[in-house]
Every structure is written in C-alpha cells, then in structure tokens.
Amino acid sequence: MVSQSPLLLLLLALIDELPLAPSAVRRGRPCQYSERLFLKALVVMVVRHLPTVHALVAVLDQPEMAAVRAALSEHRHLPTRRTFERRLKRLPSRLPEQIAFVGEQLMTLLAPWTEGGRAAAIDSTVLPACGGVWHKKHREAGMVPHTSIDTEAHWTKSGWHGWVYGWKLHLVVTVGDVWLPLAATLTPANRADNEEASTLLEALQQEGVFILGDTTYNDPALRAHCAQHHRTLVATQRGKYPHTDDGVEVRRLFHQLRSHAIENFNGQFKAIFDCSRSVPTKGLLATQRYVLGAVLVYQLAVLHRFRSGGSLRANLKPLLQSA
DSSP: OOOOOHHHHHHHHHHHHSOOOOOOOOSSSOOSSOHHHHHHHHHHHHHTTOOSHHHHHHHHTSGGGHHHHHHTOBTTBOOOHHHHHHHHHHGGGTHHHHHHHHHHHHHHHHOTTTTSOOEEEEEEEEEEOSSOOOOHHHHHHTOOOOTTOOTTOEEEEETTTEEEEEEEEEEEEEOSSSOOEEEEEEEETTSOHHHHHHHHHHHOOOOSOEEEEOGGGOOHHHHHHHHHTTOEEEEOOOSSSSOOSTTHHHHHHHHHHHHHHHHHHHHHHHHHTTOSSOOSOOSHHHHHHHHHHHHHHHHHHHHHHHHHTOOSSTTHHHHHHTO
C-alpha cells in the first residue's frame, strides 16, 4: 500500500507554478489535457520509482492517493491509462527543452554566479542498461540471445568503469556553490560527447559563460560553436604530460573546478535516483523519460529547498525518499 506524501504534493504544486517552455502549435483537435499534467505524472513516476505507465496507474488507483489523483486531474477528469501511455510517450522529446527552461528560471532565482565566475561544466555519465548485454558478435549477426536485452542501448568504454552496455546522460551543470543542471540529453552510450555537446549548448540559455570540458570536448567545431554564441570553451589539451604552454596553469585550475562540479553532481544524482547499477526502464523513449524526468525532479528539489531555507546540496536523497 502506498500513501500520499505532503512533499510529493508540494513538488506537483511547483510544476503548476513554474513557467514552462512554449510548445509548437499542433494541427488537429486541441489536446484535452495539458502538458503540465503529464509533467506532474512524470514527477510521480520518478519520485515513487515507477518505471512504467502500468505501475503509475496501479498506484494512482489506491484510495490513499486521492489527493495526488486530484492534482493529476483537469476538468474533474483523470486521464485514462491509454491517454497516459500516449502522452507520456511524446514527453521525452520535450524534456531537454523543459529542463533548460526550468534551469534558466532557477538561475534567475538563485543567482549562483553572484560570488564567482560564470562557468559551467559539460560532461557525460554512463548508465548501465536494464537486463543483459548485447555482445558485438550477436549484434552483428542480428541475434538477441535473451529477451531481457535492451537492443536500443549500446556499448561505450569508460575510463572509470571499462566497457559498459547502456546509455549516456549528457549534462551541463553550473560551477559554484550549487550544482544546477542547465541542459541535459540522454542517448545510447556510443554517442560521442563532442557530437552531442552542440545539442546541449543550443538549449543553454546563458551567454558569456566559460564552458569547461575534458579532452573529448577539445573539438575545433565545438570551439567555433561556443564562440558564435559568445561563450569560451576551456577543454583539457591532448598530448604528453606535463604540458608546458603558457595557459597550462589556468587550464589546470579550470579542470579542477569542472571536475569538482560535474563529478560530484553525477555521483549525487546516481545515488539519489539509484542509477549506479542499471536504469529501471527498457527502450530509448522510456529511459529518456525516466532519466531526464529525474533531472527535472532534481531541479524541483533544489527549488523546494531554496524556498524552505534548507541546504541546496546536502541531504537531497532523504528529502525525495520522504516523498
């Protein structure tokens, strides 16, 4: 039996208060339910660890969830299971834009760069896929040895974890006293970091910012993209150590700032949402919805802490567990 939580209702109320990214005008009959309602449904799925729409509907059917059902209703009607499935399937394509839009609102409200430089760290973190792994020889032969294998995931080699079959969460996070995700996308793990970086930075609202990355982002095309948007890319140089050029000490300082922000955020994010071992979803759309939804929930948790006067970094996991 699952009971409703006052904190969960507060997080849903924040969705009602936040201005959301404008959506494109669609042809045909207007939607009966707003996108805001399904963002609230996604918050419930992430906070309660419900990887499927079937699990969401089963939880909402419980008598103890009456207030949550009311929060997910419009015109005194709750969407049907089929409507939840159809609209939540469309949500992943909108989540990167929503995350960037909410990140911009948080930047205005929290002003994390008031006492420091305007810098953001860019990086990706690997999330193992649910189920078994699809070995290269089986993939090339078109053979799926086990039904648990997520065939939409892919392989990558991590310097820390070695070969991993799964996904990549690509992030831009503020460097400062609070780690705010400003942009996020999720791709199969074989997507190159520098290739996805331009998509991340297109969503980023801030200009005049130092973008701090590791060697994978030391790309002339990406550097030109940053210059075009009035940003400065600072990436770790390739080559033998120790570097002896004139900018090495400045880059070393920037690298320390980047590592402190993005590595700590990645570790905290995986701990909060239990993504260290494997994601609970199968398929690209479902995984994008769940993981990017978790980034949105993280933003909401920071906003809630700001309004309540608590720490913006510490004890976010027990806070969300209480919801």
